[in-house]
Amino acid sequence: MKAVIALPFLWLGVFFLLPFALVLAIALGINAPDSVPPVELGFSLKNFVLLFTDDLYLAAWLTSLRIAATSTAVTLLLGYPMAYAIARAAPECRPLLLMLVVLPFWTSFLIRVYAWMGLLDENGLLNQFLRWSGIAADPAPILGTEWAILLGIVYAYLPFMVLPLYATLEKLDAGLLEAAADLGARPITAFLTITLPLSLPGIVAGCLLVFIPAVGEFVIPDLLGGTETLMIGKVLWDEFFTNADWPLASAIAICLLVLLVGPIALFQRQQARSLERRS
Amino acid sequence: MSEPIIRIEGLTKRFGAVSAVDKVDLEVARGELFALLGGSGCGKTTLLRLLAGFETPDSGRLLIDGHDMTGVPPHLRPINMMFQSYSLFPHMTVAENVGYGLRREGVAKTETATRVAQALEQVKLSDFATRRPAQLSGGQRQRVALARALVKRPKLLLLDEPLAALDRKLREGTRFELVRLQAELGLTFVMVTHDQEEAMSMASRMAVMEAGRVVQVGSPHEVYERPTSRFVADFIGIANILAAPDGRWLALRPEKIVLSAAPPDTAHTAAGRIVDIAYEGGRSLYRVALDDGHVMTAATANVARIPDISFRRGESVWLGWAEDAGHLLDE
Numbered sequence: 001m002k003a004v005i006a007l008p009f010l011w012l013g014v015f016f017l018l019p020f021a022l023v024l025a026i027a028l029g030i031n032a033p034d035s036v037p038p039v040e041l042g043f044s045l046k047n048f049v050l051l052f053t054d055d056l057y058l059a060a061w062l063t064s065l066r067i068a069a070t071s072t073a074v075t076l077l078l079g080y081p082m083a084y085a086i087a088r089a090a091p092e093c094r095p096l097l098l099m100l101v102v103l104p105f106w107t108s109f110l111i112r113v114y115a116w117m118g119l120l121d122e123n124g125l126l127n128q129f130l131r132w133s134g135i136a137a138d139p140a141p142i143l144g145t146e147w148a149i150l151l152g153i154v155y156a157y158l159p160f161m162v163l164p165l166y167a168t169l170e171k172l173d174a175g176l177l178e179a180a181a182d183l184g185a186r187p188i189t190a191f192l193t194i195t196l197p198l199s200l201p202g203i204v205a206g207c208l209l210v211f212i213p214a215v216g217e218f219v220i221p222d223l224l225g226g227t228e229t230l231m232i233g234k235v236l237w238d239e240f241f242t243n244a245d246w247p248l249a250s251a252i253a254i255c256l257l258v259l260l261v262g263p264i265a266l267f268q269r270q271q272a273r274s275l276e277r278r279s
Numbered sequence: 280m281s282e283p284i285i286r287i288e289g290l291t292k293r294f295g296a297v298s299a300v301d302k303v304d305l306e307v308a309r310g311e312l313f314a315l316l317g318g319s320g321c322g323k324t325t326l327l328r329l330l331a332g333f334e335t336p337d338s339g340r341l342l343i344d345g346h347d348m349t350g351v352p353p354h355l356r357p358i359n360m361m362f363q364s365y366s367l368f369p370h371m372t373v374a375e376n377v378g379y380g381l382r383r384e385g386v387a388k389t390e391t392a393t394r395v396a397q398a399l400e401q402v403k404l405s406d407f408a409t410r411r412p413a414q415l416s417g418g419q420r421q422r423v424a425l426a427r428a429l430v431k432r433p434k435l436l437l438l439d440e441p442l443a444a445l446d447r448k449l450r451e452g453t454r455f456e457l458v459r460l461q462a463e464l465g466l467t468f469v470m471v472t473h474d475q476e477e478a479m480s481m482a483s484r485m486a487v488m489e490a491g492r493v494v495q496v497g498s499p500h501e502v503y504e505r506p507t508s509r510f511v512a513d514f515i516g517i518a519n520i521l522a523a524p525d526g527r528w529l530a531l532r533p534e535k536i537v538l539s540a541a542p543p544d545t546a547h548t549a550a551g552r553i554v555d556i557a558y559e560g561g562r563s564l565y566r567v568a569l570d571d572g573h574v575m576t577a578a579t580a581n582v583a584r585i586p587d588i589s590f591r592r593g594e595s596v597w598l599g600w601a602e603d604a605g606h607l608l609d610e
Contacts, residue, residue, distance in 0.1 A: 178333055179366035181353040183380030183431065197370050
């Protein structure tokens with residue numbers, strides 16, 4: 001019994017805590033381009049100070065937050081009706097509809113993002129269609145803009161929003177909506193006062209599942225975005241591979257984690273508390 | 280006579296090939312405590328859901344207070360319902376649950392608070408206003424559901440198996456409580472139940488349903504003493520069904536039969552042997568195999584704590600009943 005509990009902790013210790021300690025150690029070190037690895041260990045806060053003083057990093061951080069927040073909001077607006085429709089569909093249809101939601105996972109993420117490049121290119125399918133249909137004679141390129149990044153993130157992360165929402169909506173007792181209607185609530189009022197508050201755990205879970213990886217997203221901004229949109233994940237990559245500045249890249253990773261995990265952990269603790277009060 | 284609060288004309292609801300409610304005609308007068316009684320799948324719940332507007336009929340008409348309810352959605356009907364599983368809103372307190380319907384009507388905040396407090400008083404839950412449904416016992420939840428419906432002052436309250444989720448002791452108390460509230464508030468209750476005892480003890484009138492149809496409507500006394508069919512006679516209480524001389528059937532209730540060691544001095548007698556005794560405290564049921572092979576059930580009221588004579592299994596006994604003890608069935 002104890003071994004069963006210890007195993008996941010051991011796993012986390014070896015594959016999360018230990019690497020995290022290494023990253024932290026590197027972040028506190030100094031860049032040494034000539035040695036292998038290019039780090040001189042020590043205790044220097046220089047990298048962290050740079051992160052908070054150089055506008056570039058702050059801007060990248062804010063851009064990341066903005067893009068992640070926008071795409072989370074859009075996936076929520078798209079995902080909620082989808083999850084609702086699946087949860088309300090005939091029980092025999094639901095597995096098929098859920099299958100359709102997770103179907104994209106059967107293809108490699110990278111390939112799907114490349115496919116979007118083909119669609120959004122200057123002479124891609126989308127612009128060809130716009131020209132052919134006469135909607136726009138000379139459509140602007142979408143690839144390389146922030147719109148393309150948003151589109152890519154929304155597309156890639158939509159299932160992570162739909163699935164937790166579906167899980168809570170499917171559990172929702174339809175009798176509660178009948179009770180609300182019986183007490184004089186119009187369907188929209190019943191939705192706002194019963195369905196929405198009771199699906200809040202699913203909304204929170206879905207938003208976290210989309211927002212957290214979207215903030216640090218690298219592949220989508222790198223492939224679909226242009227040079228002017230700087231997201232923190234891309235900055236991290238550049239520091240690590242282009243500039244070979246391991247300590248600075250590690251400091252970015254640490255900040256990303258602390259700035260993201262801190263508020264989320266707090267939020268979740270509050271959620272758990274309000275749930276306790278409820279039951 | 281004033282317009283009945285409910286008038287149902289030829290109401291039919293089909294699910295696929297099955298007629299859950301089949302050409303039902305029914306009227307419920309103002310101030311009645313009306314029970315829809317039947318086994319599972321008889322259509323009583325569907326009929327209640329048609330009244331509330333959760334199902335749409337395939338044909339027929341439903342008038343509430345003289346108004347045709349065809350096409351009227353549930354939230355616009357002058358009806359409230361107490362759901363079998365109560366359907367309390369888990370994310371709201373007791374007071375919020377009870378006040379929900381008033382907020383939908385746009386009742387002012389102060390009036391809502393007063394009426395909620397009053398409704399909670401009525402069901403003796405004043406001390407529980409800030410609790411959540413999950414923190415209440417089954418009986419308390421049932422009372423919240425009742426208060427939530429009553430606070431709207433509906434003309435008509437529908438109750439779907441109101442006592443089914445309570446344990447037996449609580450059920451008896453709640454039964455009287457519901458009847459008292461109904462009489463005090465002067466409301467019309469329509470109650471669905473599968474429990475004949477519940478229907479008999481509470482209802483002023485009842486409809487017995489079978490396979491989507493109403494097979495008999497009447498006061499509990501009428502339905503018990505003058506059942507119109509073998510189904511009703513058999514479904515309500517215990518009935519001995521005997522062949523009458525003219526080819527019809529006679530329903531004879533066990534308590535109308537006297538059991539004695541010597542041939543009794545009654546219009547009808549039969550001799551037999553006791554094959555089974557069920558002691559129920561207040562009464563005992565005896566299953567007696569007659570000499571002609573039929574088995575009849577007779578009941579004795581256990582009036583004395585220590586009876587003078589007691590019958591045993593296997594003993595030969597006589598059954599006797601008066602000329603008018605049985606009721607001739609129409610079908």
